[in-house]
Every structure is written in structure tokens, then in C-alpha cells.
Amino acid sequence: MNNLDQIFVYAKYWLLSQLPGGVQSLVSIVLDIIAIIAVFGTCFALTTILERKGLGRIQNRYGPNRVGPCGLLQPMADAIKMLTKEDIVPFAADKVVHYLAPLVLTVPIWLAFSVIPFGREMSAIDLDAGVLFFFAVGGASELAVFMAGWSSRNKYSLVGAMRAIAQMISYEVPLVLATIPVIMLSGSLNLNKIVEAQSGYAFGVAQWNVFTPWGFAGFFLFLIAATAESNRSPFDLPEGESEIIAGFLTEYSGFKYALFFLGEYLGLFAVTALSVTLFLGGWHAPLQVLEFLPSWFCFFVKFAAIIAVFIWVRGTVPRLRFDQLLNFSWRFLVPLTLVNLLVAVVWHFTSLGAGLDQSLRWLISAAMIVPAYVYFGRALSPNRPTRIYQYAE
């Protein structure tokens, strides 16, 4: 069991042991990079095809199923086509910036994966300030989006870029605020330590953060903010097709467009992986009886589940308007995450020898978060009475 769990770690060390000592550290880094690129590159390919197939099923049809077995080679065909497609740089465009934008988007995103623990002993670097690092490298994507939109010299691109930046900045606040309770109660910015803090089982069920009131609320707030942060429906305004063509991507073609596509999905994967780590116990198995499962398997199951929810939401909801989107962040998510912070504090101090019953703690927390939810929800759109329709005979 343990062998299967650590199979990749053992494989890496075996490989390193075959090499001379001088290059070992370098090769170790290279191996980590290759592993991350291979795994998440495959994830990207799989997600695109499974998303298309899943949306198809939601919409009563098959989705791509003719290229390769069950259509699974579809992403490969897409990749070949994208790579060989003519790369158009608009005449008026700022050539250098236009060229750099996809790189600035894609490269830092890969860095974000280096701090995520994908399994027991399986994180590329064990940074002390891992969470901070994660958000820091995420900051580059805003710049990249701006570069893309501005350099294209296209009204739609610029409007899309401005929307994207405003949206990313507004949703970074609730995203970070939703993370803070976890950091507070785990006492660390180190993602490995955060996973560590969620180990252990009570009555056979894992003690993940999501099973606490603040974690539960925080998880959903985090997911909503993450949806917006990664420009997914219903917050996909920067690329809102029905309004501004393809947003900041309007003037991109071929390989550069593919890079943006890749960057967006990687961003989605990164926040998803972070949410798994922060709230869903990282690589821990959900039940004690399932502990025999390899840790990385548990991680990727949770990961896939959240991605599936993203796809599901995308297949269901329409898009918000821009001012509503910002209102939703500032008037709903931010206050709620602040309330949630308070809940976490209360939860923390009631556990410190206050001798309170577990159910009472839950009750107190719920009494704080639920009214806040209802209040801020109502405040978002006051005066919307139920409509009555009459008939003329």
C-alpha cells in the first residue's frame, strides 16, 4: 500500500541515485518540472475533451466522439491544428507586447503548481510562505491580460482586458479573505503544514476544514471567487462572446491563442488544487476505511470532482452583468468572508477549553453566518417583488 502511495517518490529517488551527485539537485528540479508539466498538460487535454463531452451530455448530445477512441484524441488534433495555424499579428498592434502576453500568462502559472502538495511527500518545493507565493505568481496573469488587450489595438480587446483586470482585482480580495481563516487556524502559510493540520479522523470521517462551519462557508466562498478569478461562467465577462466578441483574445490566433487557452485552464487547475489543499484535506482520504488509497489518487479525485462542478455550473447559468459582478464581490462576497473570519475566530476560541458542546459551537457559527448570508443576499437586490401576470380575455 505504502509502495503504491509513494511510487512516484521512490521512482524519482531511484532515478536520482543512478546519477552522479553533482547534478542530482538539478535533475531533481528538472524532474519535478517535467512531472508537473506532464501531469497538468494531460489534465488540460483531458479537461477540454471531457468538458466538451460533459456539456454535450448536459445538452442531450454526445459531444466529440469521432477522433480516436471515444473522441479522446480530439485535443491532440486541436493542438496540431493550433500549432500549425498562421500566427496573425494585427498591423497596428504593439508587436513585442502582443508576443509577450501569452508567455507572461502561461509561465508564472506553472510556478504556482510547485507549492501544491499532490500527495504525501509530493510537492515540488516546500516553501514556508507557500500560500503567499501562490497568490504572488497569480498576480502576473492580470498583467498578461492587460498586455494582450492593450497591445491588440482593438476596442473589444481593450474593453475585455479592462473588465478582466477589474474582475481579477475585485475577486482576489474575497479569495484571499476566504483563505485567511485556514491560515489562521492551521497557523502556517506552508501548504504542507495546512494539509498536515487536516489529518486525523473523528468517527471514521476525516477532519477537513470543510467539515467545520467556517470551512464550509469558506469553501463555497472560495470556489465562487475562484470561478471569477479564472474567468469561468457565470463570471466569464472578459470573454463574453455575446457582448465583446472574444474579449482580450479577439486578435489572437494560432499558437498564441492556444497558450492563452492553456493559461486559463492552468489557472483554473491551480485554484482548484489550492481549494482542495485548503479545504478538502489535500491528499487525505475522506474516510478512515479508504486510507489504503494512494494519497495522490485521493487528491486527483477531489480535484476532478471540483472541475466537474465547474463544468456543470458552466452548462447551467447565464452570465452576470459587469456592475453586478463587481457588486457581487464587494457587497456580498467580501462582507461574508469577513463574517466568516469572525466565525473562525469564535470557533477557535470556543474550542480552547471553553468546554462547549460541539453542536452548540455549530449553532453559534450558523447563527452568525446564515443571517449574514440572508441579509447580504437581500441587500444585493432590494425591492424585487414577486411578479403577477394577468390575462386579458
Place this chain on the structure above:
Amino acid sequence: MQTPEQIKSLIEQNVPGAQIELVPNGSPGGPASILIDSDHALAATTFLRDAEELAFDFASNATGIDWPERVIKEKNKVKKMVDGVEKEVEEITEKKTPAFLETVYHLYSMSLSTGPLVLRLRTGDRGQNNHLPSLTPVWRSCEFQEREIFDLFGIVFDGHPDLRRILMWDGFKDHPMRKDYVEPDDYEYEPTPHDDVLEKAQRHYAQEATV
């Protein structure tokens, strides 16, 4: 609903000076239409809209008709003395109608559920004298339809807030719905050579050969 005759007299009572003519309709049961002189059209239509008993608040349809100069041949059977004997002889009288453009409005009343009242306005001729008052100030629904008439028939509506071409591009010179409009010759003449197309093709290729 009032008959066109009643409406005619109502307008004449309320809009002094309006000259109204009834135009008969040949279709079975079709209502006659009223023809208003363009000087009093705005006042008369505003009256039609605002009068309590008429309340034509809804101008459903506005369109133009092109009447080029036509010679109407009428066959009349006339009794004539031919060689001292009374005989029935067919005599062909030629009636020339002058060319004009016409707009037709179909008015309804939504509040009274009545209609239609067919209203006509005529221009003096098809050339310079092609102005008519715009009814857009009375009914907004005429806005685009009058622009369309301007575009396709070339009737100029005085008082229209935004009289531009609507269907054709701005630099276009003709009025294609007029009866004498000549289409651009841009067929490839293949593979549907109907008689008229054939003729046109022969002319076209002859022309091309000379160029």
C-alpha cells in the same frame, strides 16, 4: 367603426380647408381609402389620432406605391349611328394618368379595436416635386417605414427626424422599387438562360466584345 365617408366628413368638419377624396377599392369588400392633400395631412392625421370617437392610435403599415405615367385604354361599348343604322361599336378611349408617387398608411385603433382606415398621400410628380409631410411626429411607427419609402421610392418626407437611406448603402443612387429601375447587369448568364436573360446576355457579350 365609421365608414370612410363619415370619417371624411368628420375631418372636413374639424380640419378646415382639408381636401379629401375617396379612392375606391376594386377588391371584394375592400374598404375605400381616403386621399388627403399633403398640406393638411399633418393636421388631419393628428385629428384622427386624438379624436375621442376615432382614436386611430396605431399606424400599422406605411408604404409607397410608384405610379409612372400610364395610358389606360378603356373599351367602351357606344351606340353610334353608323350609316344610318344604330350599331354598338367598341370605342377605345385612351386616358393618360400623370405620374406620381403615393404613400399608403393603414390606421387602426387599439383602444377601440377598430380599423383599418386606409390613408393615402400623393406627390405632385416623380421628379423634383416628390415631397410629402412626414407622419412620424404623429406616429413613431412611421419612422423606419418612411425612411424605407425614401430609400426605395425616393419620396422626401419633410419633418422626418432622421431621413437617411435605410436598406441600401449611403452612396447608392437609385430608388430600386420604382417601376423604371434598371438592375445592374451582373449575372454570369449561366446556367439559367431564360429568354429575357438570354437576350440580356447577348447584349452584354456583344458589348464586352466591343470593349
Place this chain on the structure above:
Amino acid sequence: MTALAEPPVMHEAPPSGTIWRLAEDRSSFAGPTDDRAGGLPDHDLLEVALGPHHPSTHGVFRMDVVLDGEEVVRLKPVFGYLHRNHEKIAEKNSYLAAIPYTDRLDYICSMTNNWAYVMTVEKLTGFQPPERAEYIRVIVGELTRLFNHACLVGFLLQDMGALGTPLMYAFREREKILDLFESLSGARMMCNYMRFGGVRCDLPDGWIEEAKQVVAEFPRFLDEFEALLTGNEILLVRSQGIGVLSKELAVNAGVTGPMLRASGVGYDLRKVDKYSIYPRFNFRIPLGQHGDVFDRYMIRLLEMRESLSILKQALDTIPAGPIVDPKAKQRGLRPKAGEAYGRIEAPKGELGFYVVSDGSPNPYRFRIRPPSLINLTVLEDMCLGHTIADVVIILGSVDIVLGEVDR
């Protein structure tokens, strides 16, 4: 986001006597001032041309929009990108040859277009369609209304960014109805089915049963559709209070169809003109109170339920008999000189045909009164003060088809 918990409650009111009443203040009829010579704030104005190739303009339609920040301060629709000269072509061809062209006007609802045209020619000639033909016309007309409204709601949601799921569901139902049309007339979209004084061919065997089944299954689809959409907070917040159209302006601007009724005017030609055999059926006209995008959406959903009720009645009571007036002539029709204006309640509003005959085998003047074009008159009035994202859904809620707008 809204706190609205339950979907809007429907409620019946006793029939009111008047359809609508003109308010005393008539200042709102004239459109927004067209002031190219200044009048707009001069700071930070952005001019955007939406279209003619734009994903949300439902075809080839352009809107020249002037934005102040995100707010629309001027919007001028530009037409003509699909001007296919229907009227000119019809004036060159025979009366019969115009029927297939009417299919292509509002290319979603070919049946009702056919109907309006043949009705006009019937007025011109005095042909009287037999009873069975009238029933068939009502049935296909209401089926057309069903899928037109379903598709419109789908397209509207597409404009709101719903990735096509509602549209897919709508088209799933549309295919069922198109199957009925194909087995009846031979074509899915361009049915070319009606003829002067009747219809072209009789119902095939078993058609009524199939239609009954489709009609019986349709309410379930509507329920699912409403579960998917009507309570959705994003839809509510995107559509309520957006693109408000007042009663007075709607009437003065000649707006018709569901859009007019969403503004609270109960003017439905099926009730007003009592054409065909509609007086025999029991149905109601849903009315909105706010005249916004949400009301237009709801009115269409409610109208579909009324159409279903008409369909049930018609399918149950359709008599046997001839399907075309024996006096009617299709080929080489030469009506006496005269003119006729016929109009029906097409799914998009009042579709009228105005045909002038001079006794020759082709119409002297052939005019189509397109509901879509005239409903667009108030587009700018509805859009001012809203953002581009709203403009898109306001346009979607008007329900235009460019084939009909530009003809």
C-alpha cells in the same frame, strides 16, 4: 442577485373592458433627440459598431452605439444587410410564386408567413377556405408559435451567456415540431404549405395522433424550462427592470405582438380581428405590467401554454372535408384591380401583407409589414442609459429575424 425565492406567481384577473387607455401626457412618443450637432457630453465617449457580424445581433444587423463609459447614450440601428428584395421579386413573379418567398421572410416561422399572404390574396379575390383548411392553418400556426417562442427564449439566454443549454433544449423540442411539419409539407423550415383558399395537401395518416403526442409532451418541457430558467437569480437580475417600454410609446410606435402585451396592452389580433376560426377556441392573452425584458420573456412562456390549449382544442375537433376552396385558382391567378391588406398575429407580432392588383398576373405592389422592423423602432428608447450587455439582451427580447427586418 435577488432575494426572490419563488418563481413569479401567475394570477388571473377578470377581463377588463378596454384594451388600453391613452395617458394624458403624450410627451414620450417622439424618439430620443437626434443631435449630431452636439448635445452629447463630450468626455470619454466611445463609439462602437456592434455588427454586422457580431455574435449577438441575431444575424446581420448593426447597431452604432455611443457609450459614455459603459452607458449607452446613443444607439442607431443600421439595416439592410439582408435586404433581399422580396417585394421587387414578388412584383415580377406570379401570385403563386410569391408563396415560397414568404417562407423566407421570417425564416423561423414560415407557416404563419404563408398564412398572412394567402389570407391577403383571399381578401383580394374572395376565396373562402374550407373548414378543415382553417383548422389545419390554426394548428400549424400555433405549432409555429410554440417553437418560435421556445427558440427565442433560448436565443435570449444565449445572449445572456448561458452557453447554449436552454437553446439546445428549445431546439430539441423544435425538432419534434419540425418533424411534424416535414411529414406534413415535405420541408423542415420552408414549408410552402398554404395555398389560396386552402392548403396544399391533406394531413397524412396518423399525423393528428403524432401532433397530439407532441402537444401532450410539451408542457413537461415547459416545466423543465421554467425550472431551469425562471427562478434563476442571474436571469432575474439581468432582465428585471431592463429595457422598460411604456404602454403609450409602445402603441404609438406600432409595437405589436408579445412585446406589446408585455407592456400591458391586450391587443392580440386573434382576439381583435377574429380572423380564421380563432373565436371558436378558448384561450387567454397574458399581459405584463412592467414592460421589461423579464416580462417579455414571461409573456412568451405563458403564451406557449395558451397555444397548447388552442392546439388541444383544435386537434380534438378538426373536422373532415375538403382542404381547398373549389373556386380557388392557384396558377395564373389574375385578381381584379384592387387592393387588400391582411394581417395576422404572427409569433413576432402583427405580420401584414398589402397587395395591390392591377388585373395582371403579377401583383402591382407587394408590401410586407414586418413586425420585427417596426418593433425595433423603440430599440434606442429602451436601451438608453443601459450598458452594452443590456443592449444585447434587450435586442434579444425584441425577437427579430433579419430576413423579415430587411426583407
Place this chain on the structure above:
Amino acid sequence: MTDEIARKELEKQGVVITSMGELYNWGRKNSIWPLQFGLACCAIEMIAASMARFDIARFGAEVFRPSPRQADLMIVAGTVTKKMAPQVVRLYNQMPEPKYVIAMGACAISGGPFKQGYNVLKGIDRFIPVDIFIPGCPPRPEALLDALMALQKKIEGDTLRGANRPRHIRPDAPSEFPIPEFGEHDLVPDKNPALFHPAAVLLEK
């Protein structure tokens, strides 16, 4: 010959590719993203083809891109009017190579029933090169799928060297075409003579 059959069999599994050129063609043919662009009636059938009953997604072609920069295929679905024609050409010019055009429906091919109209372009092939023509008014959605497969077959048959290699890898062939302008009575020019070669005229009767 047996080789051929064996390869066909393996290709059914979707794996066997023998040369770079074939890989290139395979990628191109299986990932045709259409431009989200509808003109008239046929656009509705095009939408219907992407809907559940016909599901163009099975061929990997449901990714309707709103921006021409990311599209491979332009489905000219519906009547191209003279007022619209410059836009269509402009959109085509904005698409990156390799790009394909399907003229869907009678109107797009030749003006169709509206050929007699004064504002109707008599076929989009007067201004841009068309790969596949689908007759019908409107063609059934299956006909569009059929045309898509015909296009795939055409791509498959492309050789990357030689005289009959596709247009987009021939340096002398243009990838952009002149955009007509609005004249006083008609488009100027009314066709691209370098592109449009009507067949011999049939002048008898």
C-alpha cells in the same frame, strides 16, 4: 494493397500516422472550428446542425468562434447581399491560414432564389475562394455534416509538396482578397476576375 487495408483498419482506431504530412492533415481535418457567423435562413439550419439532434460536435467542430482570428472554417450560411459582401470578404481576410469556406445553401452559391434581386450578390465565390458548395434551400443539417466530411476528405487528400498542394502553402497564392467597395449602383468591382471563372455560356434556344 493489403498494406492500405491494414492501415485503414488501424486508422479506425485513430492512431496510425505514417508521416508528418499526414499528421498535419489529420490534425487539420479533425479540428475544424467554424466562425460563428450566420447570414440568413441557412444559419438556422447551421445552428440546428450544432444542436442535439445532429450534433456537429461529434466531428470536433462545435467550437464556434466569434472572432475570425481563431476560426478555420467560414460557413457562408445564407444570402450575401451586396451591402454585406465587403464585410464577408473582410472577415475572410481576417482569418488565419489554413482557412476553408463552405458556401451553404443556394443563396450563398449563386444568389439562389434571390438571384433576381438588385441587392443580392450572385454567389460568394465572386470574391472569396469556396471549397465546398452545398445546394439546397436551406440544406438539411445532415447536408452540412456531409459537406463537413467532404471537406475533411479534401483536407486529407492534400499533399504538402508538388504542384497541387493546397493554396495556403503556396507562396504565390494570395491569402487575402480585395474588398469590394460600394459604388453608385453596384459593388465596385462586382466580382474578382482573378478568382471567378464562370463556365462557358450556354447560349442556345
Place this chain on the structure above:
Amino acid sequence: MLGSGIIKGMVETARNFFGSYVSRERLTTVQYPEQQLAPHENARTIPLLVYDGDMEHLRCTACGICEMECPAQCIYIVKDTVKKSDYLGRMQFQPRVFDIDISVCMACGICAEVCPFDSIMMDQVFALSTQNRFSGLLLHKEDLAKANGYFHAIHPSDAGDIDARRDEDKRKAEAKAKAAVAAKAAAAIKSSEASAKQVEVAA
């Protein structure tokens, strides 16, 4: 409560997602090249010309009504110079050229409706895509002519009705012809008798 509407919608989409694995109603795709919907009997795409027996017996008489009535003007007919006998034995022209430009045809079916000879009918093929704009889409007589058997296969009840009518006509015509022959014969006999009588009288 905020979010309930969205959750309701998500339940709906989830039902469709899982339903697509169990119910045909929620997976309506017909996988086109392999699976095809059975065409409706009335379905029509482009016209065809029916012949009985072989190509020499086209029902078309080149009367030109369809050419005249076609709204899109896509039919082009040139009459042959020689007459052939039709199924009733009457001498009729046949078309020498019968072209339909399906790049213009709008499949309205008016030609089939107005044809007095049951000759032009509507086909059901739709997979007509071609790379060739001119030669691929101008269908000649040879492409359009289809055997009556084919017509039976696609429009069985229509074809049955038409055949029955034509058989009836044929029978009537034959009967008429027979009667005419008989009458002629009788008349001939009579006249010969009469002439014989005359001869007798003269004699």
C-alpha cells in the same frame, strides 16, 4: 433564498446529464453518417424526372409549365424536334435539354405541383455537396431522370396513386382505341357493305 434558483437549474441540467445515459429522449442525437433518420414520405429536396421503363420513356413532354412557374427560374427546357409516342400512344415532344440549376433551386415543389404529366417530382437526396460550382450543380436530363421504381421507393403512396391513375387512363385509352378501331372496322365494313349495295344498285 439566494442561490435556490441556480441550484434548481443545476438539478435540471444534472437530470439531463444522467438522463442521457439511460433515456433516448435525453440523448436525441442521430449520428449522421452511420445512423440516419427514416425520411418522411413527403420530404422533398430537389426535383427529379420520372421515366417508365427506360430513359427513352420520360414522362416529360417539354411543355414548359414548370419552367414558367418556377419562382426561382432554375429550370431550362429545350424541346426535341421529333415526337415520340407516350404511354397513351399520343405523339408528344420530349425534352432535348432539361437542366435544373440546383444552385438556384429552392426546393419549393411548385414544379411538381403544376406538372400535368406527373413527370417532375421531388427527390429526397440531400448529400449533394460538391467542390465544383458550375458543372457540379447544373443537373442535366440524365442526372435528373429516375426510374419509376425509384419514385415508388421514396414516395410510395403518391406513386401508387399516380400509377393507378395512369393505368386507368391507359386502360381507358386502350379501350377507346379499341373501340375506335372497332368502330372504324365497323364503319369500314359498313361502308364496304354500302358501297357493295351501291354497286348492286348500280348494277
Place this chain on the structure above:
Amino acid sequence: MTPLSQYLFLSTLLFAIGFAGVVTRRNAVIVLVGIEFMLNAANLNFIAFWRYGVSGAAPTGIMAVMFSIAIAAAEAAVGLALIIAVYRHRKTTQLEKLDTLKG
């Protein structure tokens, strides 16, 4: 290991570049960026001296830089807001044109 002096040289040059930008550029926004460079040069010194200082001592250098970054953020926000406000009135960000205190 890089000697401390290299960091100090880097810091010096960065400071000089920032300074040169501040005194030579006319666009107020760019001048602000130059000021940020000068601040960053100071930060680099703090970090370098802290790193090369006594091991295990209190992280004074880090603390100073943290506060410096926070103040830089505040400065950038207020400064840019001011520039925008001035631009609204004067339609320029050219510094030498902004020489009067009148609005």
C-alpha cells in the same frame, strides 16, 4: 556566494536610474515610477544588510522593507489619484505645465 558589495552596487545604480528618471522625465506617472525605483533601491540595501548581518538576529531589515512596501503602495495610490485628478482639470500630465497651484 555573491559579495555584499555587488548588491550595494546594484542598489546604487537602480537608485541613480530612478533618480535620473525623476529629474529628466516630464510625465508625472513615469516620475512616480522613478520614485518607486528609488524606494526599491533602498529596500534592496535593507535586505542585503540584514542578510549579511548577524545570523539569528531580529529581522529588522525585513521589517523595514515590509513597512516600506506598504508605504509605497499607499504612496502610489494617493500619488496616482492626484495625477488623475490634476489631469481632469488640466488635461495634461506634463510636470512643467503644472506649475501653478490654482486648479
Place this chain on the structure above:
Amino acid sequence: MPNNISFYIFAVGVLATATAAMRLRNPVHCALAAAAAFAGLAVIYFQLDAEFISFAQLLIYVGAISILVIFAVLLTRGSDIQPGVELASPHWLTGLAIAVLVAFVIAVPVCSSSFGEKIAPKMTVAPVKLIGEELMTRYLFPLETMGLLLTVALIGAAVIALREPEESEIRNPKSEIRKQPTTEELVAEVQP
């Protein structure tokens, strides 16, 4: 030594991008180059084992300040990129001379000091926890002050940047709807 080499690479990168930020013509390019310079500095901080500061630098300078600068540039666009407008201030030569002088003045003592030989000691403490503890104990008062400062700055910036109401200038097109003529007026117009 890899550390040394990478230091020089990044140092040169920082200097180059910083120079670009000060020299380029288009202010948007300047802002982007500045962002790159800030990011390079973050890497140098990371090499100095100040990972917390490095990430903070990335988060604040690249993620926030650069974006702010870009927004400011776009909001004040049009004032600087016209070809006719002089890029540098009139006294740029004097300024440049002073800058060189400053650099020289600072560089001289650095050269003459003994810092060149100074080698960093081995790190023993992971500083993030330490930073947190220090912030909450010794630096509590500065922390609170900083929080206050940031709040005030934020509010202040928002207030300054808020668009002043210009009611007198903006004519709302909606309020300008023409009055509908009454019947009497129309009749009067038609019949003078």
C-alpha cells in the same frame, strides 16, 4: 557558482528594464518594463533568503502598483505619446549629470568599504514565523499605524480620484426628449 551567475543575470535584467522604464517613449511600455524590473528585484530578494519579502514584492509591486500605474497611464492617455511632444524635461542634461554624480558619490564609499569581502552567514531560522511574531510583539504599534495609514490612503485616493459632478456640462439625452406637438400647435403650424 550558479547563485552568482543568476545574480548577475537578474541584476543586469533589473538594470536594463529599469533603464527602459525610464527611457521608453510610450508610457505603457514604461509601466510594463517597470513591472519586469520589480519582478526581477523580487527574484534577487528570494536569492537573499527573504522569501516573504520577495513574494510580498511580487504581490504588491507587480500585482498592484504596476496595474495602478497602467490604469493611470491609460486614464491620462493622449498627453504624452504624440510625436511632437518632447519626452524629456527641458533641463534633462542637468538632471542626468546630477544623477551620475549621485551614483558616483554613493559608489565611492561602497568601493572603499570592506563589504566586498563580507560573506553571508548560514541561515538557521525560517523567517516567516519569526516575522509574524515580531509583527505582533515588537512592531505592533508600527503595524497598527501602517494599517491606519493604508486605510487613510485608500479612502483618500478614492476621494481624490472620484469624478467631480459636472452637472452643468452633461446634458442627459434622456431629459432632452422633444415635446410632442399638440393638435393645436400642429394646426397652427400648418395654417399660418
